[in-house]
Amino acid sequence: MQLSIVIPLLNEAESLDELFTRIRKVCEKENYTYEVVFVDDGSTDSSWEVISKLNQEYPQVKGIRFARNYGKSQALNAAFKCVQGEVVVTMDADLQDFPEEIPGLRKMILEDHFDLVSGWKKKRYDNVLTKNLPSKLFNWAAQSTSGVKLHDFNCGLKAYKKSVVKAIDVYGDMHRYIPVLAKNEGFSKIGEREVPHQARLYGKSKFGANRFVRGFLDLITIWFMSRFGSRPMHFFGFIGTLMFIIGFISSAWMGVNKLVKVWNNIPARLITSDPLFYIALTMMVLGVLLFIAGFLGELIVQLKRGKKEDYTISNYLNL
Known part of the structure; x- marks a missing residue:
């Protein structure tokens, strides 16, 4: 035809x-x-x-x-x-x-x-x-x-x-x-x-x-x-890893800075009283969640074959 x-x-x-x-x-x-x-x-x-x-x-x-x-x-x-x-x-x-x-x-x-x-x-x-x-x-x-x-x-x-x-x-x-x-x-x-x-x-x-x-x-x-769409880990995984690294480095810096001050007998406040600690902790948690989202996205891409159509046909003519 x-x-x-x-x-x-x-x-x-x-x-x-x-x-x-x-x-x-x-x-x-x-x-x-x-x-x-x-x-x-x-x-x-x-x-x-x-x-x-x-x-x-x-x-x-x-x-x-x-x-x-x-x-x-x-x-x-x-x-x-x-x-x-x-x-x-x-x-x-x-x-x-x-x-x-x-x-x-x-x-x-x-x-x-x-x-x-x-x-x-x-x-x-x-x-x-x-x-x-x-x-x-x-x-x-x-x-x-x-x-x-x-x-x-x-x-x-x-x-x-x-x-x-x-x-x-x-x-x-x-x-x-x-x-x-x-x-x-x-x-x-x-x-x-x-x-x-x-x-x-x-x-x-x-x-x-x-x-x-x-x-x-x-x-x-x-x-x-x-x-x-075919590689969600490249998006979510990259951003998640980047956020986790930034959060981890920030937390590590705060910890090292506190130890140096204590070693030198310099007064230092609790790490948990520093707002930056919670920002870094949040970034680490979000980074892990985004990485998991990318991993789950990869699984969904592999399983998306056989998707059910999102409509219902009630009648045909000549098809």
Whole structure:
């Protein structure tokens, strides 16, 4: 199969027919063999009924339905495990992404040999204060921290080699950082393509301002995981050892200083009355605890295989 199109959604019943019609026209015009995988992330409207109807009419339509709302990352992860196309394209279901961009994205994967191509909505039609400015700040921070030079990490319109989506594990709210996850797995040829954007036609956005707070916290997590996720002892062990040595040297210095004063009959106060003693003791204790945390982290890394998925699927169509 040449192409898989993955569409996570939540309460987007009004837009699904139009979206699939546009996708079908593009794929038929380009003569692609394709599948469209809709992932219903716990919708409470008639989204699943629309998907089921499309599935009955068109065998290319496949569906995954979650038992409740788990999030976009889990929706993408579930679909990535099932897709069969040599190129995988993701897009949002709200018609703000243009299916007509699919051939250009696919060409960059196959002919320009990119591992991943991300859309860049250079001109946006969102609220400037609540979305555009925070998004620019977020993208700047993501570029600076991850080293992946993309203008728009949040764009849902992306294309991947099949090997990329099979290698990455998208969890939590990490869908924003799929390019970083791909880079961490060794897929370093990451590009972007300027794509058009339009205002939402139906429904309302499912993401509030708090997504940027969560996004920055996730950015810290992925920065740490990319550097120390497979070797936590290198972080916790190093800091723990350093703190223990500083505390031990400080305690030893206080002890030697007290003995010298006693030997020379110089009045000296009790070591336990010196605040520095408790600071040094605390550093030694924290150093040991951090070292143990690094050791336990190493054990967890070795045992993390076979992790249970953090979502429940209630129904499948054609998968």
